[in-house]
Amino acid sequence: MEIERRSFTxxxxxxxxxxxxxxxxxxxxxxxxEKVVTTTFEKMLNLARSNSIFPLTFGLACCAIEAPISIVxxxxxxxxxxxxxxxxxxxxxxxxxxxxxxSIKMAPVVRRLYDQMLEPKWAISMGACSSSGGMxxxxxxxxxxxxxxxxxxxxxxCPPRPEAVMYGFTKLQRKIQGNPDQGWxxxxxxxxxxxxxxGGPASTPSPEAAEAYLAAREMSLA
Amino acid sequence: xxxxxxREAIAFEDAAALTTADLTGELSEDRTTELMTVNIxxxxxxxxxxxxxxxxxxxxxxxxxxPVIGYVHTGIEKSCEDKSYWKVIPFVERMDxxxxxxxxxxxxxxxxxLVGLEIPPRAKYLRTLFLELNRIHSHLVWLGTTALDLGAIxxxxxxxxxxxxxLDLFEMAAGQRMHTRYFQVGGVIEDIPLGFEQKxxxxxxxxxxxxxxxxxxxxxxxxxxxxxxGVGIVDRERLLDxxxxxxxLRAAGEPWxxxxxxxxxxxxxxxxxxxxxxxxxxxxxxRVRVAEMVESAKIxxxxxxxxxxGPFIAEDRKYVLPPRSExxxxxxxxxxxxxxxxxxxRVEAGEVYNAIESPRGxxxxxxxxxxxxxPARVHxxxxxxxxxxxxxxxxxxxxxxDMICSLGMLDPILGxxxx
Amino acid sequence: MPDAPGLELIxxxxxxxxxxxxxxxxxxxxxxALLVDPAQLIAVLTWLxxxxxxxxxxxxxxxxxxxxxxxxxxxxxxxxxxRERVERIRVKAMLSDPGDGSLPQLDSxxxxxxxxxFQEREVFDFFGIEFRGHPELTRILLPEDYVGWPQRRDFPVxxxxxxxxxxxxxxx
Numbered sequence: 186m187e188i189e190r191r192s193f194t195x196x197x198x199x200x201x202x203x204x205x206x207x208x209x210x211x212x213x214x215x216x217x218x219e220k221v222v223t224t225t226f227e228k229m230l231n232l233a234r235s236n237s238i239f240p241l242t243f244g245l246a247c248c249a250i251e252a253p254i255s256i257v258x259x260x261x262x263x264x265x266x267x268x269x270x271x272x273x274x275x276x277x278x279x280x281x282x283x284x285x286x287x288s289i290k291m292a293p294v295v296r297r298l299y300d301q302m303l304e305p306k307w308a309i310s311m312g313a314c315s316s317s318g319g320m321x322x323x324x325x326x327x328x329x330x331x332x333x334x335x336x337x338x339x340x341x342x343c344p345p346r347p348e349a350v351m352y353g354f355t356k357l358q359r360k361i362q363g364n365p366d367q368g369w370x371x372x373x374x375x376x377x378x379x380x381x382x383x384g385g386p387a388s389t390p391s392p393e394a395a396e397a398y399l400a401a402r403e404m405s406l407a
Numbered sequence: 408x409x410x411x412x413x414r415e416a417i418a419f420e421d422a423a424a425l426t427t428a429d430l431t432g433e434l435s436e437d438r439t440t441e442l443m444t445v446n447i448x449x450x451x452x453x454x455x456x457x458x459x460x461x462x463x464x465x466x467x468x469x470x471x472x473x474p475v476i477g478y479v480h481t482g483i484e485k486s487c488e489d490k491s492y493w494k495v496i497p498f499v500e501r502m503d504x505x506x507x508x509x510x511x512x513x514x515x516x517x518x519x520x521l522v523g524l525e526i527p528p529r530a531k532y533l534r535t536l537f538l539e540l541n542r543i544h545s546h547l548v549w550l551g552t553t554a555l556d557l558g559a560i561x562x563x564x565x566x567x568x569x570x571x572x573x574l575d576l577f578e579m580a581a582g583q584r585m586h587t588r589y590f591q592v593g594g595v596i597e598d599i600p601l602g603f604e605q606k607x608x609x610x611x612x613x614x615x616x617x618x619x620x621x622x623x624x625x626x627x628x629x630x631x632x633x634x635x636x637g638v639g640i641v642d643r644e645r646l647l648d649x650x651x652x653x654x655x656l657r658a659a660g661e662p663w664x665x666x667x668x669x670x671x672x673x674x675x676x677x678x679x680x681x682x683x684x685x686x687x688x689x690x691x692x693x694r695v696r697v698a699e700m701v702e703s704a705k706i707x708x709x710x711x712x713x714x715x716x717g718p719f720i721a722e723d724r725k726y727v728l729p730p731r732s733e734x735x736x737x738x739x740x741x742x743x744x745x746x747x748x749x750x751x752x753r754v755e756a757g758e759v760y761n762a763i764e765s766p767r768g769x770x771x772x773x774x775x776x777x778x779x780x781x782p783a784r785v786h787x788x789x790x791x792x793x794x795x796x797x798x799x800x801x802x803x804x805x806x807x808x809d810m811i812c813s814l815g816m817l818d819p820i821l822g823x824x825x826x
Numbered sequence: 827m828p829d830a831p832g833l834e835l836i837x838x839x840x841x842x843x844x845x846x847x848x849x850x851x852x853x854x855x856x857x858x859a860l861l862v863d864p865a866q867l868i869a870v871l872t873w874l875x876x877x878x879x880x881x882x883x884x885x886x887x888x889x890x891x892x893x894x895x896x897x898x899x900x901x902x903x904x905x906x907x908x909r910e911r912v913e914r915i916r917v918k919a920m921l922s923d924p925g926d927g928s929l930p931q932l933d934s935x936x937x938x939x940x941x942x943x944f945q946e947r948e949v950f951d952f953f954g955i956e957f958r959g960h961p962e963l964t965r966i967l968l969p970e971d972y973v974g975w976p977q978r979r980d981f982p983v984x985x986x987x988x989x990x991x992x993x994x995x996x997x998x
Contacts (some may be wrong), residue, residue, distance in 0.1 A: 242452050246479050246822050247504035247585060249456070250548065258567035273452040288825075291457060291478040294449055317988070320497065324976055324984030325482030325968070344585055344991045477967035482984070484952075489983050519966035520855055525926055572857045650885055650941025668912045757854050760905055760916065762886065773907065783979075788905070796944050825967055 228363065234279070234305065236267040236362035241278035243298070245285025248312040248344045261347035266354060275301040280357075282350075283336075286314035287311050287327045299334050307357060310336045311350060313343045409533075415443060442470060452464045455552060455814070456821030462810070465815075469810050480825040482748035491751025492518055493592060495785060499772070500586045502787060503823030504547050508541040509765040510787065513772035517761035518592045519777055521754050525728055529717040530594030534605070535672045536710040537580070541704040543614065544573045545766035546700045550621065553815030557634055559625060569617055572610055579603050593727040594720030600692075608711055614704035618697060625693075635689035639801040639813035642687065649800075650793045655766025655817065658695045659687030662809040665764035673817065675711070679706050689816040696818075698740075699766075726752045745808045751780040758790075767791050767818055789823040833858045836880070836915075844869045859916040862966055867919045868933050874906060874915070875938060882906035882915060885939035890949045893980040900920035900930055900955060921955065952977035952996040 199216050202208045208216055241252055241264075253271055263269060272278040275298045287295060296382045299308065312329050313319035316339040318328030330336055337360065342351040356366055370376045442463045449457040457478035463471040483502055488494045493663040499514045500507040512534060519526065526534075551566030574584040580599050581587035589595055625631050630781040656663055664681045666674045682698035684691030721727050728742040728747055746752075754776040762771035768790030798817055802810040828836060829854040836862065837848050847866040852859045852966045862870050876900040887905040898920040906915050921930040934957035936942050947966040954975035957963055965972060974981055 203976065243450060247501055248483075249954075250505060250585065254548075254552070254563075255567065255571075258571070259564050260568070260571050275450075276739060286479060286481050288478060288480050291449065294457075294478065296452055301535060320501075321481050321483070322983070322985030323482040323486045323488060324982070324983075325480050325485075328986050346584065477965075477969070480967040482976065487979075487985055488979075500916040525856070564974075647884060648940045650939070663909060668909075758891070759855055759857060760887070760903075760914075769886060771887050773887070773889055773891075773903070775893075777893075783893075784977075786889045786891070787888065792944060792948075793941055796941060 189273045199211060204336070222298060225350055231362045233330050235358040238268045238307075238358075238361075239270050239272045239278050240268055240280045240282055241275055241298070241302070242271045243284070245283065245291065248284035248314070251284055251344045251347055252311060252350045256350055257346045259349060263351070263354070266358065275299075275393070276303060278302055279305065280307050280309065281400045282309045282311050283315040283330050284311045286319060286321060287330050288325050289327060292327050292330075292333055293329070299317050299335070299403075305361075307337045307361070309338045309340060309353060311342075311353070312345055313341060314368065316341065316401075319343060411510060418529050441465070443735070449475075453724055455819055456472065458814075458819065458821055458824075458826075461709075462807075464807070467806050469802050469805055469807060472802050472810070473713065474798060476795070476821065476824050478663060478825065479821050481822075483826050484785055484787070487782060489781065491780045493747075493751060493780060496591065497586065497588050497743045499787065500588060500783065501822065503765065503789060503791065503820045503825050504585070504769075505820050506541050506545045506766050506803055507586050508537050508590065509763060509770050510772075511588070512538060512672075513763050513765075513770050513787070514774070514785070515590045515592050515757045516763065517772045517774040518754070519687070520759045520761060521757055521774060522592070522726060522752075524593055524721055524723060526721055527718045528715050530721075531673045532710050532714045532720050533599065533719060534590060535677070536714075537577075537595075538672075539706045540573055540607075542703045542766050542809055543568055543700050543707075546703075547573070549696065549766075549815075549818045550693075553754070553818070554625065554816045556811055557631065559628070559631060559668050562621065562624065565617070566626075569614070576607055577602065579606065591720060593723065593779065594718070596720070598719045601679045602715075604711055607707065611704045611708040611711070612627070614707075618701050618704075618742065620734070622697060632690065634812050635693060635816070637686075637688050637690075638805065639689045639692075639816065640687050641800045645800060646687075646797060649797045651797050653764070653766070653769065653790055653794065654692055654695045655794055657681065657690035657730055658684035665762060667771060669762070671763060673710070673713075676707050677706050679703075679709075689812055693817040696766075726751065733783050749784055751757065753778065753780050760809040762788070765790055767820065767823070768794055787823075787824065787826060791821075791823045792826075795819055796825060828915060828943055829853070830858075830995060833860070833915075836874075839877075840870060840873055840974050843873060843980065849923050850910040857914070857916060859918055861920065864921055864932055868916060868935060868938070871904065871906075871935055871938055874917070880908065881910060882908045882913075883940050884909055885935075886914070888942050888945035888949065888976075890941075890953050890955060890980045892953065892977065893920075902932060902955065904935070921981075929954045929956045931956045931958055933957070934963075950978070951975075954978070976978070 198281060199208060199212060203216055244253060255261060257269065257271065280301065281299060283295065310316045314321060314326065315330045318326050322328065327333065338353055340349055340359050342349050358365060410570065410628045440467055445462050445464055446459065447462055448459040453577055453588050459475040459478065459701065461473045461475060462469055483498050487498050496514065497512045502510050547566040551563040556560030560672045563713065578584050580603055581589040634784065641659065643661050646656050646659050652663065660683060662681055662683045667681060679702045682695045696732055724743040729743055733740040734744055756776055756778045758773065758775040760771055762769050769788065770790055771787040771788035775784050777783040794817060798814065801813040801817065833851050833853055837851050840848050844866055847863055847870050848860050849863055850861040852861065874880050884907040885904060886907050890900055890902045893899055893901055900921040902919045904920065905918040906917065920931060921932060923930060932955060933947055934942065936946065936959065944966060946960055947963060948958065949955050950963050951965045951967055952975060964970065
C-alpha cells in the first residue's frame with residue numbers, strides 16, 4: 186500500500202484550504218484520495234494480522250532471557266509493535282519464537298505445540314542454536330529446528346540482541362503483509378548465490394518445493 | 408467406580424431437596440481419597456524453563472511430586488571433551504544461562520589450579536567485581552519472574568530496568584550482553600574501558616535505593632505475605648541431607664556460604680555480610696536474596712575502590728595469549744600465539760574439583776586432565792540440579808498455588824539442571 | 827582440606843576398622859583423595875560420616891569419569907565436606923567394564939546421603955553404572971528410550987557436518 190505523498194508543506198496548505206472550504210476540482214479530488222485508503226481485503230487482513238501478533242510464551246534456554254522476557258520489558262518494548270499480549274496457550278497464539286537450543290527430548294514437544302497452534306501461524310527461530318544447532322554439534326541437540334518444523338524467519342546471534350529480535354520481528358511483519366524482504370539479491374547483484382539446505386545444487390527438489398520456490402521467486406521479482 | 412444407573416426423571420419441585428450424593432450414587436471411600444496425576448509442563452508459563460512436573464493431586468492439594476528434567480539437555484560436558492581448554496569456556500558459560508560468569512570462574516579456577524597458574528591482583532578484583540554484578544543480575548531476574556508468577560506483575564519491569572543497566576556494564580567491558588566469555592585461564596580477557604568505573608559506581612550507589620523500592624512494593628504487601636509466609640518450609644537437617652546449598656539453606660538458618668567458608672579470589676579482603684533467615688519458608692528465601700543484592704552492591708563498590716593497577720591477565724605465555732602488539736616484534740610471542748590458538752596448552756594428568764558460591768548454591772567444576780590439550784572430563788556440580796531434589800519436600804501437602812510459589816522461590820535454572 | 831599427613835592418618839584409622847578398604851591415597855594439587863575398594867565403599871563412607879572425629883556429613887558432589895584407556899576404567903567420585911572444620915575429601919571407587927554387555931555395579935549410598943538420588947541417576951544415565959539399592963534408577967537427562975551411554979569415552983560426540991554449497995559443488 187504505497188501511496189505517493191506530496192511534500193509536507195503542500196499537504197499542510199491543502200488542509201488549510203479544506204478547512205476554509207476553498208478546495209475544488211482536482212485539488213479536492215487529490216485531497217480525498219490521500220485521506221482514503223483503498224486496498225484489497227486480503228491486504229487489510231494481513232495488515233491487521235501483522236500488527237497484532239500474539240506470541241507464545243515459550244522460552245527454552247538462554248535466548249529466553251532476551252526474548253520473550255527482555256523484549257517485553259520497558260527498554261525494548263515489543264508492545265509498540267502490537268505484540269504485547271503473550272499467550273500461554275498455543276491455541277491462542279500466532280507466533281512461536283523458538284528461543285534456545287532444541288534438545289532431542291524437547292523436539293517432539295515443540296512439534297506438538299506447533300501443531301496445536303491454529304492457522305495462520307508463524308515460527309521464528311531465534312538464535313544460532315535453534316536455527317542450526319549453534320555451537321552444540323553433538324548428540325543431544327537437534328541441528329536446527331528446520332529438521333522437524335517449518336520456520337519462517339531465522340535470527341542469528343548467540344544470544345541475539347533484543348534489537349536484533351525486534352528487527353527480525355519487523356521483518357516477519359513485512360512478510361505477513363505480503364512484502365517479504367526478498368529483493369536484496371537483485372539489488373546487490375547476488376542472484377544465484379542461494380545456499381541449498383542439505384541436498385546441494387545437483388539435487389532435485391520435490392515438485393511442491395520447486396513450485397513454492399518459483400512462486401517465492403516470482404513474488405520477489407514482481 | 409460405581410456404575411452409572413439410569414435415574415428416572417425427577418420433578419422440578421423435588422430437585423431442590425436433592426443432594427449430590429443422591430444424584431451420583433453412593434460416594435465410596437475410593438472416590439474421596441482418589442489421587443489424580445496431572446502433568447505440568449514442560450511448556451508452562453510458570454515453570455522457570457522447561458521443567459516437567461508430574462504431580463499427584465488430591466483435590467487441590469499436592470500429595471506427591473516428581474520432576475522430569477532433561478528437556479534442555481545439551482550434552483555440554485561431552486562437547487567439552489572435544490575442545491581445547493580455552494575453547495571450553497564459551498560452552499560452560501551457557502549451562503546456567505543467567506549466572507554465566509560463575510561457570511567461567513568455576514572452570515577457569517579449576518584449570519588454574521591444575522596448571523598452577525597465579526592470576527594477578529587486578530584480575531582477581533575484576534573477576535570478583537563481575538561475579539558480584541552477575542549475582543545481582545541473577546537475583547533481579549529471579550525476583551522479576553517470581554513476582555510475575557505470584558501476580559506482582561509490575562516487579563518484572565522494575566527488575567529488568569536494573570538488569571539492563573548491568574547488561575550495559577557487561578557490554579561496555581566485554582562487548583556482549585550475555586555469555587561474554589570474559590574470564591580466561593589466567594585472568595580476564597580485556598581491561599575495563601574508560602568510563603566503566605564511573606558507570607559502575609553510580610550503579611552500585613543506586614542499587615540499594617532500588618532494592619528499597621522493591622521492598623516497599625512487596626515486603627508488607629498483604630497478598631504477598633499470605634502467599635509466602637509459612638509456605639514451603641523444609642527443615643535444615645533435611646536440606647543438608649539433600650545437599651541443598653545457597654540461599655535456600657541460608658534461609659533455613661544455616662550460615663553456610665563458600666565465599667566465607669572457603670574464600671577464593673579477593674573475598675577474604677572484602678567486608679560483607681551473609682544474610683541468614685530463621686524459619687525457612689518462602690518469605691525468608693525472598694528476604695535472603697533481596698538482602699544479598701544489597702550486600703553484592705557493597706562488594707562492587709569496595710572492589711572499585713580497591714582496584715589495583717597492573718596486568719589484567721597472567722604473563723605466562725605458555726598458557727595465556729600474548730598481547731597483539733607483541734606479535735609483530737617478537738618471534739617467540741608469535742610461536743606461543745600459534746601454539747595456543749591451534750593446539751592449546753597441555754595440562755599434565757590430574758584432576759581437580761573447584762567449588763564456588765553461585766547465586767543458587769555451590770557450583771563445583773571437576774576437570775580431569777590426561778596430559779593432552781583437551782580435557783578428558785569436565786563435570787559441573789550444578790546447584791539447581793541438587794536443589795531440585797528438595798522441591799518434593801517443599802510442595803508436599805500444600806496447594807498448587809503454594810507449589811508454584813515454592814518453585815519460584817527455589818529458583819531453578821533449567822540450563823544448569825540439564826546441562 | 828586435610829593435608830598430606832592428615833590424609834595418611836585418616837587412612838590409618840580406616841585401616842584399623844575396615845582393613846583393605848583404602849587401596850591408596852593421593853594428595854595432588856592440594857586436594858586429598860582416598861582410593862577405595864568398591865566392595866567396601868559404603869563402609870568407608872559411613873565411617874567418614876559417622877565417626878566422631880571425622881564428621882564428613884555433607885556430600886557435595888557425586889560424579890564419575892571415564893579413564894579410558896587406563897584400567898580400571900570408571901572412577902566414581904564422592905566429594906565430601908566437613909562443614910565444622912571446612913575440610914574437603916574425595917573418595918574414589920574405580921570400576922572396570924565387565925565386558926560382556928552387563929553394566930558395572932556399585933552400591934548406592936542413597937540412605938547415607940539422600941542427595942545422591944539425582945546424582946546417581948545422572949551417573950547411570952551417562953556412564954551406565956548401576957547402583958544397587960537405588961529406589962528408582964532410570965534415565966534422568968536423556969529420553970527414557972535412549973540407547974547408549976553418552977559420556978563414555980568411546981561414544982562419539984555426534985552432530986552432523988555442515989553442508990556448504992561450495993563444498994558440495996566442488997568436492998561432491
